[in-house]
Amino acid sequence: MQDALNTTGLQFTPADLLDQDLGGLIACFPGATLVFRQHRVGFCCHADQTLAEVAKRKELDPRLIADDLCQLPKGPVPLPDINDTDAFIDFILSRYHEVHRDDLAELIALSREIEIVHGDHPEAPTGLADALLEMAEQLDMHMAKEENVLFPAMREMSRNKSNTTLAMPIHCMREDHEDHGKAIHRLQKLTNNCSLPDGACGSWRRLYSGIAKLIEDLVAHMYLENSVLFPQFE
Incomplete structure (x- = not known):
């Protein structure tokens, strides 16, 4: 999720998450893996693949998963600037x-x-x-x-x-x-x-x-x- 690493006070819509890597989503959204488990999305071996890519392979609707991520109570959280x-x-x-x-x-x-x-x-x-x-x-x-x-x-x-x-x-x-x-x-x-x-x-x-x-x-x-x-x- 490198596009978001330089941003504080992160706010996302579900559409913003479709092209983000699973690993970045997990880092930004505490509880993301619970959402992935509920949708039967494997994440351990696919952290560098985007939500859209993984959902397509599993024949899932990535927008539903992204919507659930946006509903998580503790996210998104800001990550530090990679340039620092x-x-x-x-x-x-x-x-x-x-x-x-x-x-x-x-x-x-x-x-x-x-x-x-x-x-x-x-x-x-x-x-x-x-x-x-x-x-x-x-x-x-x-x-x-x-x-x-x-x-x-x-x-x-x-x-x-x-x-x-x-x-x-x-x-x-x-x-x-x-x-x-x-x-x-x-x-x-x-x-x-x-x-x-x-x-x-x-x-x-x-x-x-x-x-x-x-x-x-x-x-x-x-x-x-x-x-x-x-x-x-x-």
Whole structure:
């Protein structure tokens, strides 16, 4: 959704969203993935495709999906100016890096509780806690590489107006993102795409709601890096 990145106080009509990438829509509209799930629109592997493209492939009316996005209570939210490297990186660090670490720590503990209390339930998410722990470890290593190496290099290049590129470290980050995508699919499989069984307790509901938010945040995070930030330095 690069056209909107330099805009604050965003206001959209449904028609404005048809040619926007799914990843940009997810970044701008909190709760967008719920809308996509309701319309059976896959978003994890198609973040760089437009709403119109994905809807056409699924034989859906993109205007109905866009209208539901515009009805979401928390969106749209402004994103930082891509031309301000420091502000854009600071946004990623505060909105995603810090949030991922906090959310994963809580979700790991909550999933352990659900597996213990409801382990005999046929739809219990057995193995979910281990999957979340593995994701947390891999994601933390990835984010540390960005925080300690890649982002400082980007900031320095931006200040010095350097013509050199960061193609190799960015390539490594993109490969990590592919692994994170696989981890997301694993979470979706273990939770039946965050579908709760009948009579699920409050803790189970909080767990799946938290995982749905984690997935939404990760998809938006990777999109903003892959399609917006990284190309500036490749």
